[in-house]
Amino acid sequence: MKIDPKSTADLSAQIAGAIRDAIMQGDLIVDERLPSEAELADQFAVSRPTVREALKRLAAQSLIRTQRGATGGAFVNRLSYPDAYAQQITTSTLLLSMNAISFETACEARYAMERACVPLAAQRRSRDHLATMRAEIHRQSQSGLTDEAFCASDVAFHRALVDGAGNPVLSYQLVGAVEAMQPLMNMITFTARSRDAIVALHVAIADAIDERDGVAASERLSALEAETLKLAHSVFVLRSAGQ
Amino acid sequence: MKIDPKSTADLSAQIAGAIRDAIMQGDLIVDERLPSEAELADQFAVSRPTVREALKRLAAQSLIRTQRGATGGAFVNRLSYPDAYAQQITTSTLLLSMNAISFETACEARYAMERACVPLAAQRRSRDHLATMRAEIHRQSQSGLTDEAFCASDVAFHRALVDGAGNPVLSYQLVGAVEAMQPLMNMITFTARSRDAIVALHVAIADAIDERDGVAASERLSALEAETLKLAHSVFVLRSAGQ
DNA sequence: AGACTTTTAAATGTCAGACAAATAAAAAGT
DNA sequence: ACTTTTTATTTGTCTGACATTTAAAAGTCT
Structure with missing residues (x-):
């Protein structure tokens, strides 16, 4: 050297x-x-x-x-998954927060990657992952939840979905995309109606995974992407109007 | 603080x-x-x-x-894309090389993510990206290329494919998956016949992207994944037999 | 007055030497 | 044979110093 x-x-x-x-x-x-x-x-x-x-x-x-x-x-040091996850999250979060990346771009990347997991998750989903998804759905359904808590549960749901693919490398790559979106999602105010829509789609996705129907899950994930985008737009429109 | x-x-x-x-x-x-x-x-x-x-x-x-x-x-510091890329590559490469991750797992993750890019790339592909893909295909077709050079060109081809999606966040996430595979790919000896098969699939993928046919491109990418796996298996079988 | 040069001050980069604290192996004692 | 003490090694931290870089301030000349 x-x-x-x-x-x-x-x-x-x-x-x-x-x-x-x-x-x-x-x-x-x-x-x-x-x-x-x-x-x-x-x-x-x-x-x-x-x-x-x-x-x-x-x-x-x-x-x-x-x-x-x-x-x-x-x-x-043997680079462990937790260490790699932490670095991935740090880097992804900073990249998104510091580079004026549009919500659309970040959202598109995230959902594109999640859809990549869905066929595998539908094929391999375990009782554990499904249980986690259902538990998070239940948590999200409770009223009186703060927006932060709702977002955190949303992240947990999606992480369970990703982990369901049973490929640790894929999970590692996805964790950054999912977690880095949280600060952006936290800017959104979730009305009761929008929460209902999201939870309904979560249920639909979990059901599709449960039934090993990757195609249906993929379509519903796309619907969730559209719903998220719509929601973000309405918030941003409201905010810019308020200024 | x-x-x-x-x-x-x-x-x-x-x-x-x-x-x-x-x-x-x-x-x-x-x-x-x-x-x-x-x-x-x-x-x-x-x-x-x-x-x-x-x-x-x-x-x-x-x-x-x-x-x-x-x-x-x-x-x-504003975390730039090049910096983020470099960190992503370092972390991904080490994660793969230090954790006894099977070729199958890494390969599956990579191709799943690439397939996530293909619909977007088919929709948005620019002249530039197509030209890069064609140029790399041409390079790969030349005889007398070392395995390392062939692999490097393979990486460049796939990066162009990924960049074709026109989503920098997606590119950032994918670059780790693609680059981290290179050391694994370098362990493979590419025979003339296997190179021909790979190049043919590259051509087929580029054609599909060119024709904005995302479905076909996705299928051909899956074929390439299968081909890569088959190739890796044959090499590993040979190697373990040699021992 | 304006343009150029020199000086100065502030900051990081590097070095040397010292001591503290942790840790395991070796030595001593029971 | 077991326990305790000592010792050596290594990282963690501190103090103080000097080198280097850089921009602003001061000075000088036309």
């Missing part, structure tokens, strides 16, 4: 990049211990604080974990 | 978390300047190196950027 002295980038960024490359290329394998900070400082001919900054960069991406003590050090 | 003195986590991790939360909650807006390292050290009652480690963590996630000089400092 070498760093380029001609580069203008921070030394800590260069070192982090070198180690990251080594991990991604397989030169460093999972649970392998990196040299101690002092040794790394020697190898790269930098000070220990600089090495530490590099290691913190990698830790932020869950590429390494550190342990104190005699047999401690920095170890190549 | 406060940190919890009872927490066992590193101070730098706590500080990074506090600032991250402030950014994600909108308390700090894009391009806003954070206090200087010395001021942050005062506010959090820690030393400057600790603050710096926290800032490096955030920089690793592209949440902030730093600038030297009189008017320099740390600024809340």
